[in-house]
Amino acid sequence: MAPDFRAALVAAADAVDTALERVLPKPGGAHARVHEAMRYAVFAGGKRLRPFLVLQSASLFAVEPEQAVRAAAAIEALHTYSLVHDDLPCMDDDDLRRGRPTTHRAxxxxxAVLAGDALLTVAFEILADDATHDQAAVRCRLVRELATAAGSNGMVGGQMIDMLAPDKTFGADDVMNLQRLKTGALFEFCCVAGAILGQAGAEHEARLRDYARDIGLTFQITDDLLDVLGSAEKTGKAVGKDQDQGKATLVSLWGVDAARGKAETLARRAAQTLAPYGPAAAALQALPAFLLDRDS
Amino acid sequence: MAPDFRAALVAAADAVDTALERVLPKPGGAHARVHEAMRYAVFAGGKRLRPFLVLQSASLFAVEPEQAVRAAAAIEALHTYSLVHDDLPCMDDDDLRRGRPTTHRAxxxxxAVLAGDALLTVAFEILADDATHDQAAVRCRLVRELATAAGSNGMVGGQMIDMLAPDKTFGADDVMNLQRLKTGALFEFCCVAGAILGQAGAEHEARLRDYARDIGLTFQITDDLLDVLGSAEKTGKAVGKDQDQGKATLVSLWGVDAARGKAETLARRAAQTLAPYGPAAAALQALPAFLLDRDS
Structure with missing residues (x-):
């Protein structure tokens, strides 16, 4: 893996962690427990892929770093809320996340319900906070786009389908629809956020959405491959769950080799989509290969 | 009760219901179930007190009705999310709400978790949607204020304390702190939203916050009185729960008569606070008496 890519990923994680440390409420008052749970869930050593996407896409359009880091912190808070709620007993009922007890277990x-609610809420607070009059229109648009990506016709809709899925016979189109809603919409927001912040216009937004769709599906296929081939030790969560639950995945539908081949094709196309940006897009172009090679 | 007040309350309910019908997603797709649950929870015949507060406070400052109704719809979506999550088995474990099965029972x-998540998310989408460039700064501020009122140092923080309360010996100050967070912060947002939309300035905002604090506490005391004195038939939910759970309330701490006396004092002060607005504030001034007299 290119050392520059690794450095960019670490830099994004550092920047967003510093910002989250600052913007998340300090534990205090009779309700300090919910602040502690929010921080427990957020500071769990995640890869910070979504902040990386926001910061890198923003760097293509000369966005002020402070603005980009703010959007990245918001998206990571929102992403963390979705993990906390998805892990609940009434949802996926997971005991482990990133190798530690899930929030409702800890x-x-x-x-856990309240910490998730508060993380979702604070994501919008972060996006809307400290906006100058000039920035307000862009901030408003980010709030709207994030809400659309996260709401009932985005991430929440995808999780709804996932909850219903075991009852149904899903084909590849159904699985891809589920992926597009459950994880794809948020990846799209991350990639387009830089173009929105940089007021780059529709053509750039469309290009970054194309890239986001391809890496989103690459991410999902490799996630399903890890569920089949990975170890709980490395992934930090239970493996073999989809199979045990009889859930259709692109790997179960297409087979391991064909699914991996498809992911490789998508990964190549994603990298090519960003060719017009030249070397400035190198880290984003290296991401698909990282997703293919990851073991957690 | 003044017929004008009743008419204003019904008008607010009609306006916000029409808006919610338009802005909530129509059930559709493989995830239609979450849309259906959102609508089940929202269209349950609530009094729409919070939309009334938004619309009436907006009317003091010549806010465009369309802008005020938008904010009212957002707050009602957010309020409904809080009811859905508060009713969950891991929270208050309620089977009835407004005389019907709670969302997780229906x-x-x-x-129910997902419908609540989606209602919270759509509240911010509604606030940020269709904003002209001129409106963006005001909309941004509404997003920030609503997130603050609803988040871990507002409504969610209050619910956290409520979950911990049975373990503790609460005094009146603790109960009032809980109320201020759990229900007061959102009442404040409703009342100040009109002043924000009308760009009325700090003096008006402070006055409406004073009013909101008094009616918020009036509301809480009368809610506790209904829990002691009301019937399940009229309130549409279980009564006697606080007593059964040994929860401290202002009624249990002060006694029925003193609590009622305090509520009456607060109600009078709330009405007087709005005297500077003259007859334009008549409906808001009639609200405290309505809260005192209600039987549900």
């Missing part, structure tokens, strides 16, 4: 179910 | 727990 605290309790009520606290 | 659907299931996962769907």
């Amino acid at each position: 605290f309790d179910e009520a606290t | 659907f299931d727990e996962a769907t």
